[in-house]
Amino acid sequence: MSRPGRALRPTPALVLPAAVAALLAAFAAGPARAARMFSLSLDDVANGRAEVVDLTHDLKEGIPLFPGGIPFTLEPLTQLADGYYMNSFVSGEHTGTHLDAPAHFGKGLPAVDELPPTRLVSQGILIDVQSKAAANPDYVLTLVDLQDWEKANGRIAARTLVILNTGWHQRWENPDRYLNRDESGALHFPGFSAEAVRHLVKERDVNGIGIDTASVDPGKSATFDAHKAVLQGGRYQVENLDNLNLLPVRGFGVVVAPMKISRGSGAPARVLAIVPR
Ligand SMILES: [Zn+2]
DSSP: OOSSGGOOOHHHHHHHHHHHHHHHHHHHHHHHHHHHHHHOOHHHHTSSSSEEEEOOOOTTOOOOOOTOOOEEEEEEOGGGGGGGGGEEOOOOTTTTEEEEEEGGGGGTTTOGGGSSSGGEEEEEEEEEEEHHHHHOOEEEEEHHHHHHHHHOOOOTTTTEEEEEOOSSSGTTOHHHHHBBBBBTBOOOOOOHHHHHHHHHHHOOOOOOEEEEOOOSSOOOOOOOOHHHHHHTTTTTEESSOGGGSSSOOOEEEEEEEOOOOOSSSSSEEEEEEEEEE
């Protein structure tokens, strides 16, 4: 997934040797090279060498909703007894697992239908802050956290989707615990610092960022600085991700597929990770 076009290579017989050679070279060169040389092909999914992990929550009634959001509702239109089964639905653009497009926070910036499809297919990395977030629900990812991650795992490659595992996806079925309001109504869940996001956009050229909370900013933020840093930088973010405990630290691919709402500020998205077994 690291090079555009590679996943659709028409000569499957050549893919495995190339992948193995790349892997061996990567191991020989140490962690920094390994992060750069990661490669997967669609053949790996078909032949069982990689699995597809769904990072998407079910869209249904009663799911946690950021204040001001529109709940998802499903209305039956017909049943099989009528000839075929069909529903209509109502949903906010930012309901459930969803993508925020740059237009959400920037005048003249791309809406969800204008994001280049190649930017929706990324290498993935995972930064685990579960223990820090458990100790402090207002925890924000810092520049030092990013430097520590790179020391252990190698430099973050261009066109990466940087995913933060806060552990909050495990609270999803309990909206009160997920949004974690205090007595004054303020939300408390972890997020990214704007400084860390600016570094990822400007110095690492990432495709975007993702998180398993209702916002990339910490819940208590009133200024949405991390939103501004990523969206006004022309990148996107994915919120309310699921199943992050099934991902490795690096070496996987991610496909983010938002509904193509014309001029949409964002959209519910199916997010799939392709993970080597
Ligand atoms: Zn959003």
